Amino acid sequence: MRIQNKLLLMFVVAILGTLFLVNLVAAEKILHLKLDSSIPKADETLKASPEKIVLEFSQRPELTVAKIDIQDGKLGKVMRSEEDETILWAAIEESLPAGKHTVKWVTSSSDGHPVRGEFSFAVSVRR
Numbered sequence: 001m002r003i004q005n006k007l008l009l010m011f012v013v014a015i016l017g018t019l020f021l022v023n024l025v026a027a028e029k030i031l032h033l034k035l036d037s038s039i040p041k042a043d044e045t046l047k048a049s050p051e052k053i054v055l056e057f058s059q060r061p062e063l064t065v066a067k068i069d070i071q072d073g074k075l076g077k078v079m080r081s082e083e084d085e086t087i088l089w090a091a092i093e094e095s096l097p098a099g100k101h102t103v104k105w106v107t108s109s110s111d112g113h114p115v116r117g118e119f120s121f122a123v124s125v126r127r
């Protein structure tokens with residue numbers, strides 16, 4: 001093969017490889033779940049401590065790797081909703097004090113890669 005043809009071939013292979021990788025990354029993003037909504041909602045202010053944290057995802061999350069933590073609080077075991085398999089929840093075992101609370105969660109999509117996130121809500125001071 002002439003040197004020009006070899007270079008052209010290498011160039012085409014490089015372009016195709018790059019396109020392949022870009023598509024792979026895009027596909028990964030689509031495959032991964034995200035948090036659609038929660039109770040309490042992000043940035044919501046409640047008049048009293050909620051009794052549980054409910055997380056609704058865009059697709060079925062893996063329960064075995066799921067963790068939900070809350071700052072200044074104690075949560076029970078993470079459970080899957082019996083009515084909707086995209087929902088995970090955990091009971092709040094002791095009433096949360098007034099103030100801002102951050103919920104941190106981790107679970108995975110069906111491809112097994114961990115997906116994590118966090119949001120905060122507030123409990124207002126009781127009068």
Ligand SMILES: [Cu+2]
Nearest residue numbers: 028031111113
């Ligand atoms: Cu993945």
